[in-house]
Amino acid sequence: MRSINLTNLCMEEDDYTTKKKVYCNHGLVMRLKTTWTSNNPGRRYWSCPYYGGPRSCNFWCWKNKENIDPRSKFVIPKLIQKLGKLENIVESKLQPLHLNWLRLLKKLTSREISNKMMIV
Secondary structure (H helix, E strand, O other), rough: OOOOOHHHHHHOOOOOOOOOOOEEOOOOOEOOOOOEEOOOOEEEEOOOOOOOOOOOOOOEEEEEOOOOHHHHHHHHHHHHHHHHHHHHHHHHHHHHHHHHHHHHHHHHHHHHHHHHEEEE
16 A cells, blocks of 8 residues: 655644754754554654664654544544555556556657658
8 A cells, every 4th residue: 555645734834843943862853743553643753863773863752742532543544544545546547547658659659760760
């Protein structure tokens, strides 16, 4: 299934904490991220830019205490799953169209080459 980036859809424009700078132990500014796991859908956090890698300082922090209502914990993952399925359906419908387009392009190109050879 495709990876879906919903972070930009959930920016709280008036929330000052989205604009404040938080630094990891490397002294690097961290971006506020959003998790879309089924346990924490839509929950915001900061982590070291190298988090999970060998250079990580292991800095990781939630933006807020858990404030996700139980209904959202149920609904959001279902909606993300449904969106992923719909994207897969669209992709599967577009793939044959793309292949047909490539075949037509190949035919046109080979005809143009043939026509140029006849002219020369």
